[in-house]
Each structure stands twice: as C-alpha cells, then as structure tokens.
Amino acid sequence: MAFTIGELGKATGTKVETIRYYERIGLLAKPERTSGNYRSYGEAELGRLSFIRRARDLGFPLDRVRALLSLSDDRTRDCAMVDALARDHLAEVERKIADLTALRSELSALLDSCEGGTVGDCRIIEALAPPATSGETL
C-alpha cells in the first residue's frame, strides 16, 4: 500500500520528474519519506495524481487543475464553479479548433498552389514573401 515515486509514476502514466515537479509547485503535498529518504506514497496521493493527470489530459492548464482540486475538496459547495471552469475551458478549446481550422485551409490552399519547379517559382515561398511593393510607405 506504499508506493515509491517510480511506482506512482507507472500507475498514473507520469514521469518521475513530473511528480517531483508537481510537488515543487505545491500541486502535490510533500509525501512521507522512508528511512532512506525515498518518497513514500499511499492511495490518497495516487488518487490525487490520477485526478491531476485526467484533468491535464483534458487540456486543463495547471492553475485550473489547482482550482478543480480545491473545489473537489469541499464536497458541499455548489458545483456551479466547477461547471464554469469546464465551460470556460471548452470555449477555449473551441476557439483553438477554429483557429487551427482556418490555418489548415490556408495551408492546404498554399500546398495546392505548389506545382513543383524551383524555389524561385514556388507559390508557397511567394505567399510568404512580402507584397512586392518596392516604394513602400511606412
């Protein structure tokens, strides 16, 4: 029932360095130590780290993970705050998808326009190069 840091890492799919990092930034509490100064974890830490990893997998940044953790500690509180956090995050994900989708069409249009030949004729380079106005007004 007591794990080393390596075991905890394996159990949660987290690198050892990352666990130590989470401890350093206060996301995980400082664990007990063995006589040989090894960190020793129990079920509670396993749960907490799993929670963190899942939230991270869902793309929540660490400060929101922190917020979710502290919300989840007070089970009597109204879950509207949790909902708001998740909703905000969803909105951000949607914004990113929209940005990337626009990017994708630009990129594929660029790629479609490329007909081989030399770099001198390359439409991709041309599209990146500045508008060829030599007497530019600044």
Next chain:
Amino acid sequence: MAFTIGELGKATGTKVETIRYYERIGLLAKPERTSGNYRSYGEAELGRLSFIRRARDLGFPLDRVRALLSLSDDRTRDCAMVDALARDHLAEVERKIADLTALRSELSALLDSCEGGTVGDCRIIEALAPPATSGETL
C-alpha cells in the same frame, strides 16, 4: 528608407523585443547601427521580417521558419523541400485539430452530465476522480 526598430515593428506587427529576440537567435542578421547606436533597417530586413511573421502566423515553429528562409534564399533549388515542410506542418495542424476535437466531445459530454447540486454529486469531479477501486474517499 531606413527604419528604426520601432518603425520596423509597427510595419510588421512585431514587438520591438521580439525583433531583438529574433536577432539574438540569429533569425535576423545584426543590422547596421546609427551613430547613436540605434539599429537601422532597410527594405531587405522589412521583407525578411514580414516573411517570418507570415510563416509564424501560419503556425510554423521558428526552426521551420529558419528552414523556409534558407530554402527561399536559393531560388534555383527544387521546391520539393518547401513543399515537404509545409506538408509536415499541415499534418501536424491536422493532428492537433483531431486531438482538440476529441477533447471537445469529452468536455461537452462532461458538461452535459452536470445537473447542478453540490460538488459531492458533480459528475465532472466524479469523472476526473480515479476509478473507485476500494472504499475510497476523495
């Protein structure tokens, strides 16, 4: 015909610090200096920085921008390399879109399942919490 760093920044939508940063990492050459030690840029630098900014806007990371720049310098070369860079980048963008789209459905499923009430009943927290292996309280 000669710009200060601030003018160059305005013309390309780049912050002054960013221009100096590009110079530091060798993406832009060290420019001439005025008698007062101010950087002095010409059309060539304006063009190069515009190129960089457009590539960045399309999401190319700096090392690929660097590659694109050096490819664009040799106009006689076959543009297949340019094409490959753009294609790789497009693939990456598509991968990110796919990841984010999967994320979005997970998140919105999570949000749909939330029916208010307290954090103790919250499906979002529940979904993040570890699979209740034994009699665990988190």
Next chain:
DNA sequence: CCTTGACCCTGTAGTTGCTACAGGGTGCAT
C-alpha cells in the same frame, strides 16, 4: 562481503517563443 544495476535524491539548466523589467543613453521639441 562485495559489487552491480536499478532505482532514488537534490539542484540546476534547458526547451519554445516570446515578454517584461531595470537601469541607463539618444534625439527632438519646447
């Protein structure tokens, strides 16, 4: 008993692409 090898420890520096000071100098207008 001793050594080997896998693991653990701390602390620091690197990654990407900027951004933000601090503490000073320059250039132009008033």
Next chain:
DNA sequence: ATGCACCCTGTAGCAACTACAGGGTCAAGG
C-alpha cells in the same frame, strides 16, 4: 535645459515540463 518618447543591454519570467550532473540506497548474485 528639460521633458518625453524612443532606443540600448542584460537578465529574469511565463507554461509545463524534461534532462542532466553528481551523488545515495537497496535487493540480488557471485
């Protein structure tokens, strides 16, 4: 001559890790 906007260098900070360096610990095999 004084104010103000701009410029200079150098360094440190952001997210979220990752990767050492240089050591300690522990169980197993010879």
